[in-house]
Amino acid sequence: MPSTQPLIHVDHVSRDYRLGETVIRAVNDLSLEISSGEFLALLGSSGSGKSTLLNLMAGLDRPTSGAIHVQEKNLAALDSPGLARYRRETVGMVFQSFNLLPRMTLEENVELPLRLAEIDRSERSRRVAQALDRVRLGARSKHRPSELSGGEQQRGALARALVNQPAILFADEPTGNLDSTTGEQILLLLREIQDTLGMTIIMVTHERPLAERFANRIAILSDGKLVDHFAIQTGARA
Amino acid sequence: MKLRDLTELAARNLREAILRNSLTTLGVAVGVASLVAMLSLGVGLQTLASDRLTKSGLFDAVFVSSRREFRGPGSEGPRKTPAGQPKETPKPLDEDARKNFAALPNVVDVYPQIRFFTDVRFDNNTYPTNVLGVPESSRSMSGFSGIIGHYFSSPTAEEAILQQDFAKDLSPQPASLVGKEITLRYAERRTLSSDEIAKEKDIDAQLDAMMSGGISIVSREKKLRIVGVIESDPSAGIGGFGGGRVFLPIRVAEQLHPAQANDVQDFVRGGGNGKPTYAALTIRVQNPKNVLQVEDAIKKQGFNAFSLLDAARSLRLVFTVFDLFLGRFGSLALTVASLGIINTLVMAILERRREIGVLKALGATDADVKNLFFAEAGAMGLVGGLFGVTLGWLIGQALTWGTTIYLRRQDLPSVRISYVPWWLAASAILFAIIVSLVAGLYPATGAAKLNPVEALRYE
Numbered sequence: 001m002p003s004t005q006p007l008i009h010v011d012h013v014s015r016d017y018r019l020g021e022t023v024i025r026a027v028n029d030l031s032l033e034i035s036s037g038e039f040l041a042l043l044g045s046s047g048s049g050k051s052t053l054l055n056l057m058a059g060l061d062r063p064t065s066g067a068i069h070v071q072e073k074n075l076a077a078l079d080s081p082g083l084a085r086y087r088r089e090t091v092g093m094v095f096q097s098f099n100l101l102p103r104m105t106l107e108e109n110v111e112l113p114l115r116l117a118e119i120d121r122s123e124r125s126r127r128v129a130q131a132l133d134r135v136r137l138g139a140r141s142k143h144r145p146s147e148l149s150g151g152e153q154q155r156g157a158l159a160r161a162l163v164n165q166p167a168i169l170f171a172d173e174p175t176g177n178l179d180s181t182t183g184e185q186i187l188l189l190l191r192e193i194q195d196t197l198g199m200t201i202i203m204v205t206h207e208r209p210l211a212e213r214f215a216n217r218i219a220i221l222s223d224g225k226l227v228d229h230f231a232i233q234t235g236a237r238a
Numbered sequence: 239m240k241l242r243d244l245t246e247l248a249a250r251n252l253r254e255a256i257l258r259n260s261l262t263t264l265g266v267a268v269g270v271a272s273l274v275a276m277l278s279l280g281v282g283l284q285t286l287a288s289d290r291l292t293k294s295g296l297f298d299a300v301f302v303s304s305r306r307e308f309r310g311p312g313s314e315g316p317r318k319t320p321a322g323q324p325k326e327t328p329k330p331l332d333e334d335a336r337k338n339f340a341a342l343p344n345v346v347d348v349y350p351q352i353r354f355f356t357d358v359r360f361d362n363n364t365y366p367t368n369v370l371g372v373p374e375s376s377r378s379m380s381g382f383s384g385i386i387g388h389y390f391s392s393p394t395a396e397e398a399i400l401q402q403d404f405a406k407d408l409s410p411q412p413a414s415l416v417g418k419e420i421t422l423r424y425a426e427r428r429t430l431s432s433d434e435i436a437k438e439k440d441i442d443a444q445l446d447a448m449m450s451g452g453i454s455i456v457s458r459e460k461k462l463r464i465v466g467v468i469e470s471d472p473s474a475g476i477g478g479f480g481g482g483r484v485f486l487p488i489r490v491a492e493q494l495h496p497a498q499a500n501d502v503q504d505f506v507r508g509g510g511n512g513k514p515t516y517a518a519l520t521i522r523v524q525n526p527k528n529v530l531q532v533e534d535a536i537k538k539q540g541f542n543a544f545s546l547l548d549a550a551r552s553l554r555l556v557f558t559v560f561d562l563f564l565g566r567f568g569s570l571a572l573t574v575a576s577l578g579i580i581n582t583l584v585m586a587i588l589e590r591r592r593e594i595g596v597l598k599a600l601g602a603t604d605a606d607v608k609n610l611f612f613a614e615a616g617a618m619g620l621v622g623g624l625f626g627v628t629l630g631w632l633i634g635q636a637l638t639w640g641t642t643i644y645l646r647r648q649d650l651p652s653v654r655i656s657y658v659p660w661w662l663a664a665s666a667i668l669f670a671i672i673v674s675l676v677a678g679l680y681p682a683t684g685a686a687k688l689n690p691v692e693a694l695r696y697e
Binding site for chain 2: 085
């Protein structure tokens with residue numbers, strides 16, 4: 001069950017982009033609190049600012065104004081190595097286009113965050129095997145991404161996101177490149193992980209029915225603003 | 239990221255684009271090869287010249303004379319004494335001085351110039367000529383390299399080596415003289431003790447002995463075995479053995495006590511204290527770089543000292559400029575190769591933009607990304623450097639081989655014109671790595687600065 005303790009506090013955050021002479025405000029004075037153990041779905045149409053907000057919370061981008069506190073650390077105040085450390089130790093990421101490195105086997109892809117975190121080799125192989133077993137890909141560890149189906153690739157990306165045992169998992173349209181059945185399998189897996197590991201999951205999607213089936217809470221964005229957010233009744237979840 | 243992981247990832251990335259990276263590495267190898275080939279040629283020619291000059295025995299020697307002597311090379315001229323001060327007495331170049339010189343650091347040998355006139359008797363004929371004593375250290379000198387027969391069997395062997403022109407006077411086939419015996423008839427200088435004077439039979443003889451300052455000249459004969467014939471004078475010039483027709487070990491020559499020109503000078507000047515002096519001494523040092531230090535020490539002891547180091551120094555300057563010139567030509571090729579590295583890495587960044595974004599999303603720092611590209615550039619430099627040194631060495635060998643064929647056709651001995659010392663190989667590899675890292679600086683910094691969000695969006 002989600003705890004009431006806020007894990008992430010987005011405080012009046014704005015993010016501007018400059019396109020030539022024009023300034024585009026992707027996120028506009030947005031505030032939001034996310035509790036530990038929540039499965040939050042960020043819903044909105046294209047250009048609503050949901051992916052920008054996700055990138056800001058994941059430490060991939062910096063806000064133009066405002067503050068984002070994660071585990072009481074202000075991400076806006078962290079320097080570049082500090083932000084890299086946050087991404088390495090606190091965050092796991094899953095992308096729409098999987099982003100597995102095509103030159104590496106699945107096993108090596110999953111091992112990559114552990115290399116960056118300078119974990120010992122013996123510990124690495126144990127953790128990689130564990131992560132691949134969790135996503136039921138233990139038998140495909142020596143395959144390259146091109147030899148895997150879309151669903152397997154996304155499960156591989158999920159294993160890579162979990163291998164460092166992060167506190168928060170960010171998923172940017174994880175089902176966007178998958179058929180509905182495979183997409184559903186991925187979301188089932190996400191919820192299984194949330195239930196077993198008590199991990200906080202923040203997912204960007206534009207498929208409201210899926211969000212309502214799998215998330216605890218939905219936040220709706222439009223033109224960079226949070227227009228609504230509400231909890232999903234326990235009975236409504238699949 | 240740990241160094242081992244960084245190396246593994248860099249090696250994997252290089253393997254993945256094997257053709258392009260191999261061509262870039264080959265560019266570095268060609269650049270290094272041209273640099274190594276040029277410099278090995280410079281070093282080889284310098285080594286060849288130094289070797290020849292060292293074997294001439296002129297550049298590792300200091301030539302010493304007394305300030306009593308007439309003004310010659312290295313002489314500081316008449317000693318000017320300030321008014322009222324007693325005139326400085328020049329020191330004699332005698333056995334004591336010789337021992338002092340031998341005790342100086344880095345001195346290998348101190349030997350006098352023993353040169354005297356003699357009659358050589360061979361096959362019932364007499365041939366007037368002059369004899370020179372040569373030190374043991376002259377064994378390696380170039381003048382003895384083409385000897386017919388062999389060098390003296392020991393420093394005290396009663397043996398002689400003849401100069402070819404003189405040998406031809408003795409026999410139309412000089413080589414046939416080796417092993418035969420000659421007899422030297424020479425004037426021995428004897429120092430008489432008071433006992434010897436007293437033993438003289440009549441008072442007139444005793445008075446003569448005393449009046450002559452205690453020296454006498456006695457005619458002597460010495461039998462020597464011919465062991466070799468040399469084509470030319472081993473060395474002409476100051477302090478060398480120029481003008482010699484018959485050569486014998488200097489220790490044997492000293493034991494003969496031959497009368498020399500300075501004996502008369504000693505007699506006139508000293509009024510006869512009986513102690514022999516040397517006209518000049520040659521001091522051989524361990525290394526030409528020790529020459530100046532030894533020369534200074536001798537001058538401080540009150541003798542004239544002279545060396546040919548200045549000439550050697552100018553020669554070194556010429557070779558340094560020559561090396562610099564060759565090195566610049568070689569470096570040009572390496573500069574072109576470094577542009578190839580920049581091009582390869584810039585292309586790699588464009589291709590791997592998304593990969594850089596993923597690495598950053600997974601927690602790679604800017605330094606991790608920069609180091610990865612640096613490692614790839616460094617690896618291309620290392621492999622290119624290793625191949626380049628090998629290729630450069632092979633080019634040098636081919637040049638030496640071609641030169642040898644040409645020289646043989648001209649009836650000249652072969653020489654090694656290209657030489658790759660370990661320091662040149664190590665420096666070339668290091669230089670290739672440094673050039674590659676510098677070339678990788680711009681692309682690696684660019685990669686590190688990539689915004690992860692933009693990099694992930696890149697298709």
